Amino acid sequence: MKITIAHLYPDLMNMYGDRGNVIVLAKRCQWRNIEVEVKNIYLGEKFDAEKYDLIFMGGGQDKEQRLVAKDFQKVKGESIKKAAQKGVVILGICGGYQLFGHYYKTQKGDKIPGIGILDVYTKAGPQRMIGNAIIKSSLQLKTYSLKLNTLVGFENHSGQTFLGKRAKPLGFVEVGYGNNGKDRTEGAIQNNVFGTYLHGSFLPKNPHFADYLISLAISQRYGPIDLQPLDDEIEIKAHQAALKIARKKKTLHL
Numbered sequence: 498m499k500i501t502i503a504h505l506y507p508d509l510m511n512m513y514g515d516r517g518n519v520i521v522l523a524k525r526c527q528w529r530n531i532e533v534e535v536k537n538i539y540l541g542e543k544f545d546a547e548k549y550d551l552i553f554m555g556g557g558q559d560k561e562q563r564l565v566a567k568d569f570q571k572v573k574g575e576s577i578k579k580a581a582q583k584g585v586v587i588l589g590i591c592g593g594y595q596l597f598g599h600y601y602k603t604q605k606g607d608k609i610p611g612i613g614i615l616d617v618y619t620k621a622g623p624q625r626m627i628g629n630a631i632i633k634s635s636l637q638l639k640t641y642s643l644k645l646n647t648l649v650g651f652e653n654h655s656g657q658t659f660l661g662k663r664a665k666p667l668g669f670v671e672v673g674y675g676n677n678g679k680d681r682t683e684g685a686i687q688n689n690v691f692g693t694y695l696h697g698s699f700l701p702k703n704p705h706f707a708d709y710l711i712s713l714a715i716s717q718r719y720g721p722i723d724l725q726p727l728d729d730e731i732e733i734k735a736h737q738a739a740l741k742i743a744r745k746k747k748t749l750h751l
Contacts, residue, residue: 498531498532498715498718498719499531499532499533499534500526500531500532500533500534500550500551500711500714500715501533501534501535501536501548501549501550501551502519502522502523502533502534502535502536502549502550502551502552502553503536503538503544503548503549503551503552503553504516504519504535504537504538504553504554505538505552505553505554505565505573505593506538506539506540506554506555506557506561506565506568507519507537507539507555508539509540509557509561509564509565510554510555510556510557510561510565510592510593511555511556511557512555512556512557512558512590512591512592512653512696513556513651513653513696513697513698514696514697514698515555515556515590515591515593515696515698515699516555516698517698517700517701518555518588518590518698518699518700518701518707519535519553521698521700521701521704522551522553522700522707522710522711523535525704525707525708525711525727526711528727529724529725529727531711531715536548536549538573540564540565540568540572541568541572542572542573543572543573543576544572544573544576544577545576546576546577546579546583546585549580549585550585550586550714550715550717550718551585551586551587551588551710551711551714552577552580552585552586552587552588553587553588553589553593554588554589554590554592554593554596554597555590555591555592555593556590556591556592556593556594556696557591557592557593558592559603559609561592562592562595562596562601562609563609565592565596566596566609566610566611569596569610569611569612570610574612577612577614578612578613578614581614581688581689581690583717584688584689584717585689585714585717586689586690586691586710586713586714586717587614587689587690587691588691588692588693588710589615589690589691589692589693590692590693590694590695590696590699591653591654591693591694591696593692594615594617594658594684594685594692594693594694595609595611595619595656595658595692596609596611596612597611597612597613597614597615597617597690597692598611598613598615598616598617598618598619598658598685598692599611599613599616599617599618599661600618600619601618601619601620601621601656602618602619602620602621603621604621614687614690615685615687615690615692616660616661616662616663616664616685616687617658617659617660617661617664617676617685617692618658618659618661619656619657619658619659620656620657621655621656621657622655622656622657622677622678623655624655625653625654625655626652626653626654626673626674626678626694627653628651628652628672628673628674628743628746629649629650629651629672629673629739629742629743629746630649630650630651630652630670630672630673630674630675630683630694630743631647631648631649631670631671631672631673631740631743632647632648632667632668632669632670632671632673632675632683632684632695633646633647633669633671634646634647634648634667634668634706635668636667636706636709637709638705638706638709645705645733645736647671647736647740648667648668648693648699648703648706649695649697649703649736649739649740649743650694650695650696650697650699650702650703650739651695651696651697652673652674652675652694652695652696653696654694657676657677657678657679658676658677658685658692658694659677659680660676660682660685663687664685664686664687665685665686665687666682666683666684666685666686667683667684667685667686667691667692667693668682668683668684669681669682670682670683672743672744672746673743675694676694683695689713689717691710697739701732701735702735702736702739703736704727704729704732704733704736705729708724711724712724
């Protein structure tokens with residue numbers, strides 16, 4: 498088996514080491530003898546939706562998001578929409594999450610357009626939402642013979658994201674701010690498109706969610722499959738340590 502991963506704008510959208518998410522996806526495939534190819538996609542390059550099983554984009558600041566938004570509108574947006582409609586697995590972190598929605602409205606009132614593969618919109622808020630976060634997910638996640646419903650990470654954003662009717666939250670806040678600091682939701686899911694504000698990098702701290710994405714991607718190409726278990730003792734200890742640290746300073750910012 499083989500999957501191909503598209504890493505969108507790795508030079509622009511890589512806040513807080515977001516490329517670590519791609520490294521985790523690739524390594525967890527390789528450890529299972531699943532062939533994986535990672536293709537970096539830059540500004541101005543055309544995007545062929547037929548080639549990819551999984552698409553990733555990290556976070557960036559307003560300047561970088563404006564560049565990416567223009568490239569989406571002129572070059573890649575329609576192809577990425579087609580990929581989403583086909584069921585290609587897509588993950589956006591922070592700025593990537595925002596641009597997968599309908600728009601991001603800045604403090605000055607400018608709207609940076611997204612491509613609408615997630616039914617969400619974002620507007621700049623009056624404060625930055627910073628800190629370790631824990632969310633409870635309703636997804637069926639498991640690794641190392643354990644079932645885990647927690648996802649951990651570090652959030653740092655002023656954007657407040659609100660979900661429309663077609664998007665469901667990735668999870669609900671136990672510790673932290675989440676999408677907007679108001680409704681306890683964090684992230685979004687729509688078909689096989691996922692968005693979250695969790696950096697850290699996100700997937701190294703949450704190998705069970707990485708496996709969930711890999712399983713979805715492989716199933717889209719080859720049909721339903723159970724992934725070979727990995728010895729995730731160290732990864733789970735890291736996850737549990739992140740839980741402990743966040744809960745020690747437990748503050749529900751609502």
